[in-house]
Amino acid sequence: MGRGLTFAGREKTPVSISKGKNIARAVRQAVDLAGGLEKLIHSGSRVLIKPNLSVALPAKTGVTTDPKVVTALIQLVREAGAKEIMVGESAVVGFDAAAIFEALKVRSLFERAGAKVINLDRDEAVEIEIPKGIVLKKLKVCRTAYESDVIISVPKMKTHFQTGVTLSLKNMKGTVPDESKRIIHRIGIPVTKREEYGLDQAIVDLNTVISADLAVIDASVSLEGFVPGPRLVGNPVRMDTIIAGSDPVAVDAVGCRVIGLNPLEVRHIRLAHERKLGRMLPKEVEVVGRSIESVLHPLKTEIPEAAQTYENLTIVEGKGCSGCSVTNRMALFFFSPQDVENLGVVTVIVGDTTSTDYLSGGRCFFVGNCAVRSNKGKKGTKIGGCPPPGVWIRRSLTKALKK
Ligand code: SF4
Numbered sequence: 001m002g003r004g005l006t007f008a009g010r011e012k013t014p015v016s017i018s019k020g021k022n023i024a025r026a027v028r029q030a031v032d033l034a035g036g037l038e039k040l041i042h043s044g045s046r047v048l049i050k051p052n053l054s055v056a057l058p059a060k061t062g063v064t065t066d067p068k069v070v071t072a073l074i075q076l077v078r079e080a081g082a083k084e085i086m087v088g089e090s091a092v093v094g095f096d097a098a099a100i101f102e103a104l105k106v107r108s109l110f111e112r113a114g115a116k117v118i119n120l121d122r123d124e125a126v127e128i129e130i131p132k133g134i135v136l137k138k139l140k141v142c143r144t145a146y147e148s149d150v151i152i153s154v155p156k157m158k159t160h161f162q163t164g165v166t167l168s169l170k171n172m173k174g175t176v177p178d179e180s181k182r183i184i185h186r187i188g189i190p191v192t193k194r195e196e197y198g199l200d201q202a203i204v205d206l207n208t209v210i211s212a213d214l215a216v217i218d219a220s221v222s223l224e225g226f227v228p229g230p231r232l233v234g235n236p237v238r239m240d241t242i243i244a245g246s247d248p249v250a251v252d253a254v255g256c257r258v259i260g261l262n263p264l265e266v267r268h269i270r271l272a273h274e275r276k277l278g279r280m281l282p283k284e285v286e287v288v289g290r291s292i293e294s295v296l297h298p299l300k301t302e303i304p305e306a307a308q309t310y311e312n313l314t315i316v317e318g319k320g321c322s323g324c325s326v327t328n329r330m331a332l333f334f335f336s337p338q339d340v341e342n343l344g345v346v347t348v349i350v351g352d353t354t355s356t357d358y359l360s361g362g363r364c365f366f367v368g369n370c371a372v373r374s375n376k377g378k379k380g381t382k383i384g385g386c387p388p389p390g391v392w393i394r395r396s397l398t399k400a401l402k403k
Helices: 023-033 067-079 097-103 107-113 143-147 168-175 178-185 191-197 199-207 248-258 267-274 322-332 337-342 369-374 390-402
Strands: 013-019 046-051 084-089 116-119 125-129 138-142 150-154 156-160 214-224 235-245 285-289 306-310 313-317 346-350 363-367 381-383
Touching (some): 013 023, 013 248, 023 067, 023 214, 023 235, 023 285, 046 067, 046 143, 046 168, 067 084, 067 107, 067 150, 067 214, 084 097, 084 143, 097 116, 107 116, 125 143, 150 168, 156 235, 168 267, 199 267, 248 267, 248 285, 306 337, 322 346, 322 390, 346 369, 363 369, 381 390
Parallel strands (some): 013 285, 046 084, 046 150, 150 214, 156 214, 346 363, 363 381
Antiparallel strands (some): 125 138, 214 235
């Protein structure tokens, strides 16, 4: 269990959909409809529940998994008789999951429900081979995740500016240490091939060795559009929907259809299907409970390369991981609109980009090693780090304010 996906030789893969304002009831219904936990969990099972608690933003923002979904799952896993129940997370690069547990006040909640809360950012790392890896041949993963008998991936329903969506397959990235997350995002291949062989293929490689036995998508409040700018999130959208199943590829594919996306156009899901890690075509998947049409809620995904939320400040999101994007947004949160205005014409670049279209004059700040490396020789303030601490970004901007 949880040791990599394989293609099951059955006729159709069931994926359940439930809807309702009572989250605990909707989770129970979705898990029951998807086949329950009896076949998955026995009295000796060590079960890891892996929500998306990658940043300290509450569930109502559409960014993180609703704690009520997690406590409902803890309850179901307890009823199934598991020996040990853990809730674990490794946060976005540069952040610590323990601080996020505290900020979201979930630790005692999960402990009271009967789970041990594990900060995977402090977990021992174990290096494993990836025999079927295409871009990753070995990788360090968190021991707790690797050694658990059952993994339940509980992503938030949201679109993502790099990978189209971030659902249960991508949620597995929170079971590896920062060092591995950086490798997953920045594997050493030519930029021209990164589209096909980069992050998306690495997500699939990871899922060949460490994957969910059950995927439960929290679409109670989903997140549409990841709008670059001095704010942290896109638009939260209330959907009151839960999607579950034991084939994460199929669950993610149904999740895409529920938000109006064709999963064949979401590269990592298509690649997972092509590599026979799971099913995704409508003829291979049986949707049980609510129909896709009855819960359909198209979400906006179009993310401009650059978005200007202040007339004078442009943020350019190149290719990289969310480490710099999140740190940069958090750093900008410390500046008032007046401060931002006082900066004059400014462009902040994060991630790997060589485009110069945005350079319309004014000052440039290159935030993070990716931006610095891909913009060698360009004029501007270079703030190295992977990601750089938010305080360095703040300090550089504050210096600019004083000039
Ligand atoms: S420099 Fe930033 S974008 Fe690049 S890998 Fe590091 S954290 Fe991610």
